[in-house]
Amino acid sequence: MRCDLVWHRKIGHFTINSFYWAADKIMMDYIYKGILDSLDSYIVVIEGDGVISFTNKKWGDLTEAMGATIGMDCLGKNYFDCCSMILLNPDDFITECKLQIAKLLQGENSEFVLEFSNYTINHQIWLEVTGNLLVLDQSRYVILNHSNIINRKKDRAEIEKLTLIDSVTGIANQKSFNNFYSNEWQRSMRNRIEMALLLGELEGDEIDGFQLKKVAKIFEKHARRACDLVAVLKNNQFALILGQTNSESCEFVALEIHQEILQLNLMSIEGNQISINIGISSATPTLIDTSDMLFNSVDLALRKAKSSRQQNIYSHCPTISFKAGLVMKN
Template sequence: MDRKLPLLLITSDPKNRVQLSNRIRSLQLFDIHTVENSTSAIEKLKNNNFHFIISDIDIGDVDGWCLSSLIRSDIYVCDRKIPIVLLTDTHSERIAEATAKAFGINAVLTKSETSKVNEILADAFSLSLPISSKMTALNVMADKSLASEIELLIDSKFETFTVPNAKDGLAILRQQNIDFLIVDNALPDNTASELIKAVHQELPEIPCVVIVPRNDIEVAEYYMIHGASDFIYRPLNPSRVLNICERAARRNDFMISNNQFAQKVSQLEQSERKFRDLFDEHTTLLENLSSVVIELDKEGKIKFLNKTWRSLTGFSIERCIGKNLLEFIEVDELGAVRFTAKINSMLKLNQTSSTEEVKIRTAYNYNLWVEIKLHKIIKNGVTSGLSATVDNIHDRKKAEEKLSHLALHDTLTGLYNRYYFDTQLSRLTLLASRGDDSHCLLYIDLDHFKVINDTEGHQTGDMVLREVSQILSQRLRQSDILCRVGGDEFVILLSSTTMENAKTIGNNICKQISDTHFQFSNNTYKISASIGLSEIDGHSTAPEYLRQADIALYVAKNKGRNQIHCFAEDDVESTMQFDNMKWVHRLQDAVINDNLILHFQPVWDLEENKVAYFEALVRLQHGDTLTFPNEFIPALERAEDISFLDHQVINQALKSLSSNPELHRVAINLSAHAFSDERLAPLIESKLKNTMSMVIELYSNSLNQPA
């Protein structure tokens, strides 16, 4: 692999840092950056796009939990969904689970469990360790206004479900995973009391908060006695509602964690007793080790084996004594040659120890990955042989292979992924710059694929993507590289291929995809492919070749789709598409930097002899230049991004209207696309409501000002 994935390791423990670094480095997939505290970590995060983070909790002014919270807030260069693993000296599983859920941690490990870190990385890469979502609350209340008020107050921390009666509430509790329950005691026919009693008997692990009339102590005491965890007075005190709900939701976490801590104490006492027993039985320890123990003579022949050898390999100890250890090393592996040289070096030269990973043969007709640690035995200053321990690392190596595969492949189609494509595009760019053959890049986007996704569902869409990947794979030579880089986007790198041949391949792909019919139930669908082609000729950079193919792809779509278009510097269509994309970027930049300007032109009413209204005219401020609509609107319409401008003009016009009373009436010009924009009417309605609220507030404040 040309480029390794950056991983940030934050720990002030030198021993832990070395152990973790060696373990992770063995994967040969990561570029490890190590820092000792949160201050250094934050500086790294500001400037580097890491793919994984492993951190102690106690790392300085900002602890590991808070640092994770900062990362999840999306303020650093890395993706806010980056996998994060925290290391602790010890922890209660329930508290760790609850706290990790609150801070978005993927996994919490004790430092004694760091041997699992490679498997954790593999699982995180395959997205099987998702960041936890909000806790769930169930409201049981017939009063819709009360339910809405509760949902609004706790929305920031809880996913809320509401049902109008006790029967429905109990049914949901029995069927779904609910973190806590809120019940209005005003449910008809005293059903609130019956519901709380039923929950207390059937599901005592679910905390329950009851809403009671203000200052009605007797009712509150009654519910607390019969199973409620806490109560809220009605009318609601907003500052207390969220606090009480969080306290109730966390109640079981702390109760369960107390039991877990008690169990850990008991387990520790049992472990101490076992240790004393093992110490007393030290004479049998060697035969009960999980590692194989071997002694070799100075010729590399086996002199001693413990019983673990039999359980690991299936070979009897008696038949193996006297044989050379190399007879059990899998000779097809390159590691066997290196291992042979290492043994000879230790027996004849000054090297005293070594660690090697090799495959060994077994009596079960399969090979095992093992780690062999060799140590020289010296007696009276002379090398008399070697001692060795052998550990089964087969599961770990399989996890590494899984991680290596996931790092380079798309999980849906099995094709290479965007990361692998980037590395190979860079490689071909470098080869082309050295004067080797030119290469070609095909950027493929499926036309009308969204129709299948929206009509038949995403699972059916996934089936189509897998079938398309098979079609594309059949068109490739062994030297070509096919990758899936987006939802329905694929790229093909054609090595040592002319533009003419690449265009022929692209036309064949278009035809084969358009000729394919997809049958689901009684519906038949057809899709096509638009393809952009660029030549990797060694005169530009990898990102530029990708940009050229992207521009050519858009041209192919604009020309009617189901065709291939070749990028060329003197191509009018490519140049026009590039200009369109630049104007879209300038518009987005103008919105971000508040450079979208409205000029208000008065329209005079001749009969009334006054200003009838003001017409809002949009301008773009680009540096010191003021750009008028006739220069950028056609490009935005061609790029199908004009609705974005419509929305921003409405927003700016209403903002100006609310802060400038003299603009008593404003006319806003919109594009023709606005008539088909389903989002436009709700946007205008929402902005008008906000504007009216601001105007009323300004008017009220002006009335309260002293004369």
């Protein structure tokens, strides 16, 4: 009897402990769920094999915004299968996310952050996904916190845009020119096509911002394609990059720009007409060439035009001796 009494007491002791343990677990689960549901981020908790064991309330808003069926239930489904259904181009993200989750579960990393953009008919979304390890009852989970940072990206883009635009004329500045010129040089090299460059410098005393804007608009008219760019450099100097353009076509553009600026009849403060000198050149980049080669050639042509009393437009071939371009009389 005593033995039976002791046995029953032990059974009762273990049962009560199990009850408290289960109650604690339910309470903790409730607390975790409440905390995660209160967040504005889109939370998913997945197991090691990618199966979704928990989503917070906001997660449904995200899946709907990205084009999923209203009320789509992701619980018990594979996270990466869900990504394949709602993302436009999920392959790169899924590959990298799987790699980072594996490192997290193996203890190689304590956290990872990934970014990817997604577009739907009604929404533009840029997600930042942060992954953290969660250990509960000796089981390992990964919490994936999704935040839409599109407004932050737009703000950064606007700030970056301000650093690439000339404040007076509203066109690209030197920094923007350098980036575009380098990229166009590399693109022309890969495709083995010719590109041209035009540098124009206004000649006149104390040219004001209003006049510079008028000149900028004329240059902008000739930058019609994605491979073209007009920029303002220094000392009233304008640059026009013309992708997929040979020297003859660039020379024609230079003539038009020169004539259109003369037709503006811009006058300096001292009453003198403002004119423009132009240097042009073109090249088909090769592996042995540098981008400086073309720019220096155009700069040389511009200096010749400025020093000449008979010509306003000069061209110079980067690989052969200097030659005069089409003559424009003052």
